[in-house]
Amino acid sequence: MMGFISYLVNGISLGSVYAIIALGYTMVYGIAKMLNFAHGDVIMIGGFVVFTTVSGMGLPPVIGILISVAACTVLGVVIERIAYKPLRGASKLAVLITAIGVSYFLQNVALLIYGANTKSFTSVVTIPPLSLAGGALVISGETMVTIAACIVIMAVLSAFIKYSKSGRAMLAVSEDSGAAQLMGVNVNATIALTFAIGSALAAIAGVLLCSAYPSLTPYTGAMPGIKAFVAAVFGGIGSIPGAFIGGILLGVIEILGKAYISSQLADAIVFAVLIVVLLVKPTGLLGRQIQEKV
Numbered sequence: 001m002m003g004f005i006s007y008l009v010n011g012i013s014l015g016s017v018y019a020i021i022a023l024g025y026t027m028v029y030g031i032a033k034m035l036n037f038a039h040g041d042v043i044m045i046g047g048f049v050v051f052t053t054v055s056g057m058g059l060p061p062v063i064g065i066l067i068s069v070a071a072c073t074v075l076g077v078v079i080e081r082i083a084y085k086p087l088r089g090a091s092k093l094a095v096l097i098t099a100i101g102v103s104y105f106l107q108n109v110a111l112l113i114y115g116a117n118t119k120s121f122t123s124v125v126t127i128p129p130l131s132l133a134g135g136a137l138v139i140s141g142e143t144m145v146t147i148a149a150c151i152v153i154m155a156v157l158s159a160f161i162k163y164s165k166s167g168r169a170m171l172a173v174s175e176d177s178g179a180a181q182l183m184g185v186n187v188n189a190t191i192a193l194t195f196a197i198g199s200a201l202a203a204i205a206g207v208l209l210c211s212a213y214p215s216l217t218p219y220t221g222a223m224p225g226i227k228a229f230v231a232a233v234f235g236g237i238g239s240i241p242g243a244f245i246g247g248i249l250l251g252v253i254e255i256l257g258k259a260y261i262s263s264q265l266a267d268a269i270v271f272a273v274l275i276v277v278l279l280v281k282p283t284g285l286l287g288r289q290i291q292e293k294v
Helices: 002-032 039-056 061-087 092-114 141-163 165-175 177-182 187-212 222-235 240-260 266-280
Strands: 130-132 137-139
Touching: 002 039, 002 137, 002 141, 002 165, 002 187, 002 222, 002 240, 039 061, 039 092, 039 187, 039 222, 061 092, 061 187, 141 165, 141 187, 141 240, 165 177, 165 187, 177 187, 187 222, 222 240, 222 266, 240 266
Parallel strands: none
Antiparallel strands: 130 137
8 A cells, every 4th residue: 555655656746747847838838829849858958057057066956956947947038039939920830840950959959068978967855755654655855845846836827827917918818819919918028938937947847857867868858848748738738727737647647557567668558548538538638629710
């Protein structure tokens, strides 16, 4: 029984990372109606910034994390301005190809700077593990921090969207960007803010992921990025609560699949569950059907 609870906690922890990453996908799609497949590589950049500042320069972890968040925020805005803004009225295929190109560009920049060898990432979490049931269940500090960070981020982001002026502008743009612009909303600034928030969250997710699984390569963000996209679709892309639920469920399914079925088939199980969910509910668990105007 304790084994199952331990797997469940680890699944929620991994799912919390997926949920934080999925927020970037779901916000950008909900507001800009595009899929930023370079988002996973921003996670990798965030991890390398912390690795450089903490392990290389000897800065305190908190300072390293703040620098990483700032760097990824700027990177997200630059990517949107240079790669995506000129394609605002282009076909979705052109935007998709550009996103893939940006992804490979970031990976190759990291390869040139850091090389292909795996780097050992030092965890930034200093909280001691929690021992329960006489030591039968041990919850690591990384797990506790990851779950707590996910809950806090979801609560703060939901409040920001609901109550702030910028958040209401995001909602307006997501509903109808043309009408929002006529009402005085700066659509370009709103989309740039969305990329900035998503990229900042990607930096946090990268730090949490590398702290729990202490290795780092230029391809570290690729698979977590794809799985986070699956989580966003699973929960209903465009929905912030959907990203949270989709991420948690995906993490639990993956860990339980590795534990009870096969570690080699865990990824296949994750994608198979997505296919089943989309066959039953194409918009995802919390997604809503959008009526196209003709």
